[in-house]
Every structure is written in structure tokens, then in C-alpha cells.
Amino acid sequence: MSGAVTLQPAGPLEAGVIAALQRACFPDDPWDAASIATLAGPPGGFAVLALAGEQPVGFVLARVAAEDAEILAIGVLPEARGGGLGRRLVEAAMEGAGRLGATALFLEVAEDNDAARALYKTCGFYSVGRRPGYYRRADGRVAALVLRHAVTGPSLPAGH
Numbered sequence: 001m002s003g004a005v006t007l008q009p010a011g012p013l014e015a016g017v018i019a020a021l022q023r024a025c026f027p028d029d030p031w032d033a034a035s036i037a038t039l040a041g042p043p044g045g046f047a048v049l050a051l052a053g054e055q056p057v058g059f060v061l062a063r064v065a066a067e068d069a070e071i072l073a074i075g076v077l078p079e080a081r082g083g084g085l086g087r088r089l090v091e092a093a094m095e096g097a098g099r100l101g102a103t104a105l106f107l108e109v110a111e112d113n114d115a116a117r118a119l120y121k122t123c124g125f126y127s128v129g130r131r132p133g134y135y136r137r138a139d140g141r142v143a144a145l146v147l148r149h150a151v152t153g154p155s156l157p158a159g160h
């Protein structure tokens, strides 16, 4: 994929775009736009879109409840993977969580999802739990790992 990719905040109005990306990234677990609109809105929900020009190529959907934030879903289109976009989206979620007052960011990842586990490892997440049989697979079930990363608040402008 050529050209710069920009990140932009998104919310319920972009639910249709996010649903299409979610479907492309998780063909076995598509979410409908109405659910995404609810999750991406207040209180505490937010999303970030990655755009190659005007073409959406990735997203992250997250929410904050009190001091805990959670990445609900993150995905990059297959043709846009391997270029650091997943990492940028995780960092954007971290930044959004900090802005909304969270001190920790959690997520669940399937134990057999090597790409996502590599992404979270390189971003500094560590495992705080394991839920056996959490995800369904065609040939059985697979555990979810619960990962955590500390979140620092927004930095104060210079002079403060």
C-alpha cells in the first residue's frame, strides 16, 4: 500500500464505516453498525479511523469506564498490514484513554492470534489473566488472554 495514512477521531456517525472494516478484519464475527454506534458514543466510547487518502484501512474502538479503558476491537485491512498501522492505532487508543481519565488499558486477545499478540507485546502490554475456551473456532474453542498496559494522562502544555 502506498501513500501516507492518517488517523482521525471517529464516533457513532462513522459506525457504518467501522462496521465494514470490522467485517473485513473479523469475517467470522461481524458486528452491526447499530451496536458499533452505541459502543463508539458517550459515555466513554470512542473510535479512531486510519485513512489512506480517503480510503478507510483500519480502526480501533475503545471505551473508558472510570479508571479502566478497554480496546473492544482493532483491525487493519489485510493489504495495509505490516506497516506499523496496528501499533499507531493502539497508541491512539492509549492516548484517547488517557484523555478520558483512564489509568489502565485492557484488552482480550485469542491465544492463537499470533499477529495481534506480537503487536501487543511490542506495544508493552502484559498478561494479567486467561479465560479458557473464550473464543469459538471451527475446530473447537480457544482461550482469551487478558492484557494490560498502564496509561499516563495527557501531558500538560509547556509552561504549566
Ligand SMILES: CC(C)(COP(=O)(O)OP(=O)(O)OC[C@H]1O[C@@H](n2cnc3c(N)ncnc32)[C@H](O)[C@@H]1OP(=O)(O)O)[C@@H](O)C(=O)NCCC(=O)NCCS
Pocket: 025, 026, 074, 075, 076, 077, 080, 081, 082, 083, 084, 085, 086, 087, 088, 108, 109, 110, 113, 114, 115, 116, 118, 119, 120, 122
Ligand atoms: C493485529 C493487526 C491489527 C496488526 O496490524 P498491523 O498493522 O499489521 O500491525 P503493525 O504493522 O503495527 O505491527 C506491529 C508489530 O506486530 C508485529 N506483527 C504484526 N503482524 C505480525 C504477524 N503476522 N506475525 C508476527 N508479528 C507480527 C510486527 O512485527 C510489529 O512488531 P515491531 O513493531 O516490533 O516490528 C492486524 O493483523 C489485524 O487487523 N488482524 C485481524 C484483526 C485482529 O486480529 N485484531 C486483533 C484482535 S485482538
